[in-house]
Amino acid sequence: MSPQAQPLIRLENAEVFYQQQRVLDEVTLELHQGERIALLGKSGAGKSTLLKLIYQHLSHTDHRVGWVPQQLGLVDKLSVFHNIYMGQLDQRSRTYNLINILWPRPKEVAAISQLLERFNLEETLFKTVEQLSGGQQQRVAIARAIYSQADIILADEPASSLDKANADNVISALLHYSQSCVIALHNTEQALAFADRVIGIQQGKIVVNDHPDNLSPAQLAPLYDHD
Numbered sequence: 001m002s003p004q005a006q007p008l009i010r011l012e013n014a015e016v017f018y019q020q021q022r023v024l025d026e027v028t029l030e031l032h033q034g035e036r037i038a039l040l041g042k043s044g045a046g047k048s049t050l051l052k053l054i055y056q057h058l059s060h061t062d063h064r065v066g067w068v069p070q071q072l073g074l075v076d077k078l079s080v081f082h083n084i085y086m087g088q089l090d091q092r093s094r095t096y097n098l099i100n101i102l103w104p105r106p107k108e109v110a111a112i113s114q115l116l117e118r119f120n121l122e123e124t125l126f127k128t129v130e131q132l133s134g135g136q137q138q139r140v141a142i143a144r145a146i147y148s149q150a151d152i153i154l155a156d157e158p159a160s161s162l163d164k165a166n167a168d169n170v171i172s173a174l175l176h177y178s179q180s181c182v183i184a185l186h187n188t189e190q191a192l193a194f195a196d197r198v199i200g201i202q203q204g205k206i207v208v209n210d211h212p213d214n215l216s217p218a219q220l221a222p223l224y225d226h227d
């Protein structure tokens with residue numbers, strides 16, 4: 001990345017309040033194309049709030065954002081195919097969408113099946129989301145963000161319901177398919193292994209913002225200390 005590159009977004013002394021309580025405080029941050037960022041901090045530190053703020057800022061740009069919230073945003077009564085297909089609804093004509101919703105075309109079925117294989121979900125293609133486990137649903141939400149061909153994926157603890165093998169697989173798929181991503185995590189080792197920047201939040205303030213080569217698990221441990 002060239003240091004002169006125009007950032008995707010820049011936050012300067014950003015604050016967020018919920019009911020007069022400040023939950024993000026003086027956040028100054030730039031995100032650049034191509035960066036893989038891990039967001040760390042204990043529960044309630046402000047990770048989701050920061051991701052939502054980043055999402056709001058990106059939605060005012062031309063960049064396509066793949067958004068994987070903690071609640072996943074899937075439609076329970078629809079199939080995995082339909083949920084993932086919805087990731088590209090705005091890129092296709094209304095007629096093509098209608099045809100695929102009623103009679104999924106072999107081309108789209110093949111593309112989505114291939115993605116599902118990456119997540120060990122190939123058996124679930126025409127199951128409804130409500131028939132899947134929490135961890136399977138989490139992987140479907142990530143597959144949908146990838147299928148949407150986003151410039152940047154914002155994922156809020158995408159590996160929280162997964163065992164280590166699936167969690168590693170999900171993170172590596174996110175890295176493989178996304179140009180840029182910001183991933184909120186609780187696992188410091190995972191963050192140090194994949195990210196090219198680690199941002200640590202404590203009580204709404206950014207207290208770490210560095211390359212993993214300059215950080216150790218011991219340096220990140222205070223992020224998880226009790227208040």
Ligand SMILES: Nc1ncnc2c1ncn2[C@@H]1O[C@H](COP(=O)(O)OP(=O)(O)OP(=O)(O)O)[C@@H](O)[C@H]1O
Nearest residue numbers: 018019023041042043044045046047048049050070
């Ligand atoms: N809608 C809301 N109304 C009031 N307070 C909120 C709201 N959403 C979050 N908060 C508060 O803002 C603070 C930051 O919450 P946030 O969800 O950003 O933390 P987090 O680091 O993502 O936590 P977790 O790891 O548990 O998801 C917390 O104190 C939380 O209670």
